[in-house]
Amino acid sequence: xxxxxRVLGIDDASFDKFMDRRTMVIGTFFRGGNFLDGVMSTNIxxxxxxxxxxxxxxxxxxxxxxQLQAIFLDxxxxxxxxxxxxxxxxxxxxxxxxVVIRRYPDFRKIKAALARLRMxxxxxxxxxxxxxxxxNRVYVQLTGIxxxxxxxxxxxxxxxxxxxxxxxxxxxxxxxxxxxxxxxxA
Amino acid sequence: xxxxxRVLGIDDASFDKFMDRRTMVIGTFFRGGNFLDGVMSTNIxxxxxxxxxxxxxxxxxxxxxxQLQAIFLDxxxxxxxxxxxxxxxxxxxxxxxxVVIRRYPDFRKIKAALARLRMxxxxxxxxxxxxxxxxNRVYVQLTGIxxxxxxxxxxxxxxxxxxxxxxxxxxxxxxxxxxxxxxxxA
Numbered sequence: 001x002x003x004x005x006r007v008l009g010i011d012d013a014s015f016d017k018f019m020d021r022r023t024m025v026i027g028t029f030f031r032g033g034n035f036l037d038g039v040m041s042t043n044i045x046x047x048x049x050x051x052x053x054x055x056x057x058x059x060x061x062x063x064x065x066x067q068l069q070a071i072f073l074d075x076x077x078x079x080x081x082x083x084x085x086x087x088x089x090x091x092x093x094x095x096x097x098x099v100v101i102r103r104y105p106d107f108r109k110i111k112a113a114l115a116r117l118r119m120x121x122x123x124x125x126x127x128x129x130x131x132x133x134x135x136n137r138v139y140v141q142l143t144g145i146x147x148x149x150x151x152x153x154x155x156x157x158x159x160x161x162x163x164x165x166x167x168x169x170x171x172x173x174x175x176x177x178x179x180x181x182x183x184x185x186a
Numbered sequence: 187x188x189x190x191x192r193v194l195g196i197d198d199a200s201f202d203k204f205m206d207r208r209t210m211v212i213g214t215f216f217r218g219g220n221f222l223d224g225v226m227s228t229n230i231x232x233x234x235x236x237x238x239x240x241x242x243x244x245x246x247x248x249x250x251x252x253q254l255q256a257i258f259l260d261x262x263x264x265x266x267x268x269x270x271x272x273x274x275x276x277x278x279x280x281x282x283x284x285v286v287i288r289r290y291p292d293f294r295k296i297k298a299a300l301a302r303l304r305m306x307x308x309x310x311x312x313x314x315x316x317x318x319x320x321x322n323r324v325y326v327q328l329t330g331i332x333x334x335x336x337x338x339x340x341x342x343x344x345x346x347x348x349x350x351x352x353x354x355x356x357x358x359x360x361x362x363x364x365x366x367x368x369x370x371x372a
Binding site for chain 1: 210212215220221222224225226227244247248249298346355358359360362363364366367368
């Protein structure tokens with residue numbers, strides 16, 4: 001695997017859960033872990049169901065599409081409970097998906113919240129993404145990629161922290177453009 | 187000068203000159219030419235006069251302020267003809283300002299446009315920024331910094347192109363969040 005492997009990192013922008021009906025999803029196109037080549041974005045509904053379709057469209061219309069080798073997601077949901085169907089995302093883009101999670105999720109709590117919000121169908125999406133496995137200092141859920149290959153991608157892109165640069169930068173952008181300034185480091 | 191020198195790169199987001207009254211200005215906080223530590227933003231009026239005050243406030247409220255050693259601007263105007271008073275920006279932040287320009291500006295044309303728009307007072311701001319001088323593959327206007335020191339900063343931060351990374355990335359973000367995807371490379 002080349003050090004200049006092309007990957008897309010995806011995270012959502014900040015939003016006000018009481019006020020905002022929509023928020024932005026940011027994509028960063030990276031060569032390896034140091035060279036940010038492009039930024040893309042799309043708008044999704046807070047707690048909605050459109051994230052999968054919107055992210056697929058954002059990727060498939062991108063001029064970087066043909067170069068891409070993997071998609072990194074910062075967790076499986078954007079804009080609150082707008083849960084991404086990672087199987088569909090992988091199928092419709094033809095790309096492997098690596099969901100990166102900082103702390104092991106409390107699935108019981110998440111499922112209870114989704115049930116309470118009458119979003120039971122999203123529980124299936126979370127279950128289908130597979131059990132998070134420890135990799136380096138994070139947890140990952142893998143679709144369409146072997147653990148060995150995913151680990152190599154993680155090693156290449158984690159140049160400045162234990163979070164892959166494409167995700168770390170998508171996160172900083174998503175915060176910086178909505179909150180005035182990004183907080184934290186990843 | 188250390189390779190991890192802290193600098194802020196500033197550029198504006200895209201906007202529709204017929205439709206948009208306001209646009210965003212993006213700031214990227216970099217350590218050297220590789221490590222993006224933070225993203226900040228502020229909103230300004232298209233063709234307005236608030237860019238200087240808004241950018242000063244954005245910088246002075248930033249948690250990165252105390253570490254900053256210089257401000258890089260991608261040209262002297264943001265949001266169309268919202269010309270930045272670089273002398274005031276430097277004074278009110280206590281930081282040197284390096285305006286980076288890709289091609290030598292056609293000042294006659296710019297001044298004629300400003301006169302036509304009854305924005306004569308902005309001509310003075312442009313003149314006060316000083317004559318652009320060639321440095322590496324770009325032109326710069328310097329405030330509060332020697333050419334030698336500015337060149338060293340340019341050399342450190344131009345890691346991926348002849349444009350300093352903080353500006354190149356601010357530009358990619360400004361395009362990516364408004365146009366759906368950034369275009370070009372810098």
